[in-house]
Amino acid sequence: MTEAVKILDLPTSDAAARAEHVTKIYGEGGTRVVALDAVSAEFGRGKFTAIMGPSGSGKSTLMHCLAGLDSVSDGRVFLGDTDLTGLDDKALTNVRRDRVGFVFQSFNLVPTLTALENIRLPLDLAGRDPDPGWLDTVIDTIGLRDRLGHRPTELSGGQQQRVACARAMVSRPEVIFADEPTGNLDSRSSAELLAFLRRSVDQTGQTIVMVTHDPAAASYADRALFLADGRIVEELDNPTAERVLDLMKRLDVPTPTET
């Protein structure tokens, strides 16, 4: 069932995002920590990939590097055919604004803006008008048309995360990066949100990379990568919650309740 770790070193590919021998080192000397150790991975277009692993395994770091939020110590990161490792802050900002979408665990929305304004934020920052049809589709998908004029504090946690997903989708990004998007939600809201992410992959061909430690969340993905000590140690296609849990037990990963 388990496959060997694939080391991909293709100069070009049709992957939406990929990492080539990415190493990330924090600190120096005695405090030196290797967060990522020559990790290579590819994330196919229109696929939903979950990155799993215990605390400190480097799963969040990998996502941050892929999204252009963090720099790498060595190796290269591609978004489509664009090498992110060579870009300056201005270009990275444009990449984040136009080509990727983010959903964080919490504090996703700007408290002073309404739900609709939060959804439109990346487009407004770019000074672009949204494609009205697409905006409608996104709003309908999250099912919050009647709450659009409300501010984040007037929305429930689940509703806030759905608004964040809508914001991530509105600019039709190449990849949506989600960092523990259900970490602060109850199980019912989690299921709703994950079903919604799944639908956007199936219906619109959206590429999603999600960091999670929850086997149930990972079961919505097409593929799950397992990290430990900065390396990819396992990979599962079409994971189910049971298989993920089994694998985690086998990898001697404590099934923590940490965040």
Add this chain to the structure above:
Amino acid sequence: MLRLALKGALARRLRLALTAASIVIGVAFVSGTLVLTDTLNATFDNIFGDAAKGVSVVVRGQQAFAGSSENGPADERALVPEAMLQKVSHVPGVASASGVADGYAQLVYKGKAVVNGGAPNLGTAWVGDVPANPLHLVRGRAPVAADEVVIDEKSAAKFHIAVDGPVQVVVSGRTFAGKVVGIVRFGSNSALAGATVTAFAPATAQRLLLGTHDEWTTVQLSAQPGVSQETLQQRVRTSLSGEHLQVLTEKQYVQDQADNVKSQFKFFNVLLLVFAFISVFVAVFIIFNTFTVLVAQRTRELALLRALGASRRQMLSSVVLEAGIVGVVAGVTGLGLGVLVALGLRALISSLADGLETVALQVQMRTLIVGMLVAVLVTVTAAVVPAFRASRVPPVAAMRDDFVLPTASLRRRNRIGFALLIIGGVLLASGVRDGSALRIGLGALSMFRAVTALSPLLSRPIVGGVGRALPRFWGTPGRLARENALRNPRRTAATASALMIGVALTTTMSVMAASITTSANAAIDDSVGADFIITANNFAPVSDSVASAVASVPGVGAVTSFRFGSMKVGNSVKQVQGVTDDTVADTLRLKVASGDVRSIVPGSVLVSQDAADSHHWHVGSPVHVTFALTRAQTLTIAGIYEKNPIAGDYMIGLSTYDANFRNRLDVVVAVKAAESANLGEVRAGLARALKPTPSLQLRDQTEFKQDQKRQINQVLIFVLALLLLSLVIAWLGIVNTLALSVFERTREIGLLRAVGMATRQVRRMIRLEAVVIALFGALLGVLLGLGYGAALVQALHSQGVDTTSIPVLQLVGYLVIGVLAGITAAWWPARRASRLDVLQAIASE
């Protein structure tokens, strides 16, 4: 707790340093003023002490009351007869007695008036080789002949006048050719507090300066060794009993002289202290704001301490102590800066009053104590409310990250605000009606508090309204800036309030200056009939020879001399003007209410309708007055004129004036050309006649108006320069608030950056927020200032300020300055915000 407070202060040192900066400026201002005051006082004590060195006892005439220097010459005393000098010189214990003759003497050298700014031009007597002579020859010899003078070293150097130099001497009543025979120093100084000094031989001085040959201004006595000042004073008093003379010890005399000068500086000192108070008042808002934000940010930390068993009292005292530490640091820094401020001000005064040789800076214990007290008390007082709120943090807040400190409800705050607004309005209105400065001040203060209390309420419509334009021009950053400014109305309000105070006072002053200028112009148009006005620099005296010189210029129709003096009517000291008996109706446009104003016969007085009404006088009524020199006199009302700001309330003829005052110098000489005369030719003729007295200025009505305007504007600029400090403090407040807000919103800024906000857009967002806050403050300030200005103009109605004039362009300028203040204040916080590391910002709690 002290250690906790110290550590807290150190950990937040940058923010606290910014906060301290606001109070540092206030303390520097206060202590600088005190140091300067003490230094100037010591300087005058030194100068007059120096001048009276060698003198033990001074004999001079008495005066019925001390006049106000604003009304004209303050000292009006009878002279001391030569016989008295002879008499006291034989009193046992007197080593030498000399008569002093002081008066006005203006030198002219090579066509230039020997002047030093607006400092007096003193003429005096060279009393010879006695210990009481304050003058020491540096070069040349003493004056002997009638045309010989010695002059002070400073003037000699400034105008390159050498011994044997030919000079013109202008004294009361005449101008003559003289010769400089010597250069003198005044005590150890090269000049007497900037005054120019011309000394004549004693008899010449008596004749020229006093117009007599057997009287003196004062008689100065030196004691024999072993005889104390007090003993000699007693003996001289005994020998002069029954004479109307005053006998002072040297100490009393020096004190009296120095006090006279000091009282003229007192207004300046009080003015500086008022502005220092304003700076401190503005600083209170900044400190309050900072500590409120700091406490809010540390809610969890404070709750943790509470959970660990710290008592409310300890919480309260830790915040108060932290404020105290800030206060002490600010106090020490402020005192240091204050000395520098005093140094600067001293240099400024020295350059204005050239030749004033000040003593070393006087830093007294009182200054140190006051400075430290102001710093610590103000900081602690401003931090008490935030500290109290810190003590109310419940321990449970440590466990929750959404805990928000409860605040007094805005409804209550609004109610208090409205109540204060009404109280302030009533106080201001009643103060304006009765001319009570205290009630006007209290009313203004209470309205300030009212508007600051109400500003959170006002911020929504005003900030929201102003901010509505932002998204249109600056897109999402503009939209976010508006929302951020509205987000915490109290914080926005406190920050804006600090700016509001400075702008409100600036606006008040501008409205007043504009109104006074307009009113003065109207007054000159309405009440001055003269074609030309002759004055000396800074309204220094004009020799009475000028009036007679210009009267003989062809084409001149009427010439009026104006002299001023103090006169007691009932118990209050009033200003009275002495005017040429039969020309005042030509040079002033007097609207006659009753009687005759064409000619003022000796012993008669013209009064204004106001004065007549308040005393129930009519033409022919006797007016009982007291003059300092001649005591109780009775004048008869010859005419009553309608309110005239130039004429004032009382006018007497020059003959009456001369009978009751020793002063023979004019302040203004007004000239009316004859009907048929050509104004240009008359002007040329006047200029020729004034050639021997180059210190005088000849102006027509338009020039006179411009000059008035220029003088008002000079005062305005000086006041605005002082208000600038409060604006600087408010500016620091905006920097501080923004920096705190940026810190507080680290995560939000990180999120915005993550979803694609460019650094440029982050900076713009912060900048626009600052602009909105600053504009809000400036707008409130201008509105409040307009109200105050209008109220003060009303209060000055009786002083002849009867037109309210609004300098629109200046006010727009203040709003623009507000915008610029916002932009510049945002520079550093915006830079910090744009440089936040996105990942760290998102991860931060």
